[in-house]
Amino acid sequence: MMGSENDEDSHLHASKEEMESLFLRDDNGSHHLSPPPIIVTPADSDPLSLPPNGGTSYIEPPSYADVFFSPFDDSDDSSDTLSRSPSSSSSSDYIKITVSSPQKEQEAASSMLSGGSTYVTYLITTRTNLPEYKGSDFTVRRRFRDVVALADRLAESYKGFCIPPRPDKSVVESQVMQRQEFVEQRRVALEKYLRRLAAHPVIRCSDELKVFLQVEGKLPLTLQMGTGVASRVLDGGVSVVEVAQPARSGRDLFRLFKELRQSVSNDWGGAKPAVVEEDKEFLEKKEKMHDLEKEIINASQQAETLVKAQQDMGETMGELGLAFIKLTKFENEEAVFNSQRARANDMKNLATVAVKASRFYRELNSQTVKHLDTLHDYLGVMMAVQGAFANRSSALLTVQTLLSEVSSLEGRAEKLEAASSKVFGGDKSRIKKIEELKETIKATEDAKNVAIRDYERIKENNRSEVERLDRERRADFLxxxxxxxxxxxGYAEKMANVWAKVAEETSQYNRESS
Known part of the structure; x- marks a missing residue:
């Protein structure tokens, strides 16, 4: 096991270089939990899906490490946990979206002014063979504002669906936009978001997403679309003619007040609404989803704790290696007898193994983050579920409000008719008001029927989405x-192997002491 001093010096030098590379950090020294896409081992080659032969140990040859971890950093951008939809497409269908090449641009209005407002655009490339996209490749440039507009359109058009949440808009964006790490983090977040949209079996076929991915040039910031009949009636003052005309988008204050009044009436135990949420299966599922979210939050926190512990272990092991490197140098400089040089050589071997073990911990931690990041992804899924359930609650409130409005209008009409009947020949002014009320009642009835259909549609969307998420969650968690x-x-085996070698090399000390 003894080598020349030149060999020892070269090995020592290599160990120092290896340790220097071990402690590279980001500019801010932080540890990121947003790694590249997760590596998913194919089911047909996954060792856990195969029973051990004849009771053979899992860590006996052929080893996991040699089979599954060479090279360690193999990655496939298309293997994001939530970037596929096995239930909605065959394996031959694909849509792959990449976001790249961020570049700064200047607002047109301030292009003539020095130091004017700037923004960043990203190159979005789509490769697909899906017939909905005519099986072509597309390349467009989009800014973050376009992504916000897309998210708003999808939220309006696909109520009741679990739409993946878009990346948050930074509250200090104007201050940090100049920092390259912020731009890169946003690029990664946008790519992940768009891939999740493309993985959704309904959203992937939406006109909104297809326009976003295919149409070059600037997109309108807001979706110009009329609200439904129910919304327009609740916005106040409609007639049959007005119902047929485009209305302002958004929730008018008048409509908001009506629904708020109805909500307060429900909460304070007023007259029971004609329609209430009585789907016990849905209410149970909603409660279970709430419980699932709490468990995922807890598991996610524990995953972060594990990642930190593995990171600390790797760093500590690396520091141990450095300490023994220094001790080896001291022993070599002070050595007089061959036994001292032999001891120094053993210390060098120990230092080298500690460095290797430290590297294994880093690689293991990277893989741990890739897999357990599924928990973080599902926190976003839970947000989408909450949004879908909120759509249902909002639709139910609209139905309740319109039913109450119809009842109130009919009551007013009955009172006017009763008062008019007491006047001989009828009261012309009251008769005119009655006719106007009847028109309003008819429009409100139409709105109520539309609202009920919307509510039933959202209920069905909720049901199908929960079933889909249950299937995907089982596959993703497995x-x-x-x-x-x-x-x-695999990594435990690798570390055990390198330590076993050192144990064999130092076993002579046991023989000598005995």
């Missing part, structure tokens, strides 16, 4: 757990 376990086994 993939996460398999990947996590296989990585733990």
């Amino acid at each position: 993939s996460m757990m398999k990947g996590f376990v296989v990585n733990q086994v």
Whole structure:
């Protein structure tokens, strides 16, 4: 095991270089939990899906490490946990979206002014063979404002669906836009968001997403679309003619007050609404989703704790290696007898193994983050579920408000008719008001019927989405757990192998002491 001093110096120098590379950090020294897409081991080659042969140990040859972890950093951008929809497309269908090449541009209005407002655009490339996209490739440039507009359009057009939440808009964006790391983080977040939209079995076929991905040039900031009949009636003062005309988008204050009044009436135990949420299965599922969210939050926090612990272990092991490197140098300089040089060589071997183990911990941590990041992804899914359920509650409130409005209008009409009947020949002014009320009642009835249909549609969307998410969650969590376990086994084996070698080399001390 002894080598020349030149060999020892070269090995020592290599160990120092290896340790220097071990402690590279980001500019801000932070540890990121937003890694590249998760590596999913194919089910047909996953060792956990295969029973051990004849009771053979999992860590006996052929080893996991040699089979599944060479090279360690293989990645496939298309393997994002939520970037596929196995239930909606065959394996031959694909849509892959990449976001790249961020570049600064200047607002047209301030282009003539020095130091004018600037923004960043991103190159969005879509490759697909889906017939909805005519099986072509597309390249467009979009800014973050366009993504916000897309998200708003999808939220308006696909109520009741679990639409993946878009990346947040930074409250200090104007201050940090100049920082390259912010632009890169946003690029990664936008790519992940668009891939999740493309993975959704309904959203992927939407006109909104297709226009966003295909149409070159600037997009309008807001979606110019008329609200439904129910919304327009609640916005106040409609007639049959007005119902047929485009209306202002958004929720008018008058409509908001009506629904707020109805909501307060429901909460304070007023007259029971004609329609209430009585779907016990849905209410149970809603409660279970709430409980699931709490459990995912807890698991996600524990995953972060594990990542931090593995990171600390790797750093501590690396520091141990550096300490023994320094001790090796001291022993070599002070050595007089061959036994001292032998001891120094053993210390060098220990230092080298500690450095290798430290590197394995870093690689293991990277793989751990890739797999357990599924938990973080599902926190976003839970937000989408909450949004879908909120659509249902809002639609139900609209139905309740319109039913109450119809009842109130009919009551007013009855009172006017009763008062008019007491006047001989009828009261012309009251008769005119009655006719106007009847028109309003008819329009409100039409709005009520539309609102009920919208409510039923959103209920069906909720039902199908919950079923889809249940299926995908089972597959995603199984993939996460398999990947996590296989990585733990593989790296534990690698570390055990390097330490076993040192143990064999130092076993002579046991023989000498005995």
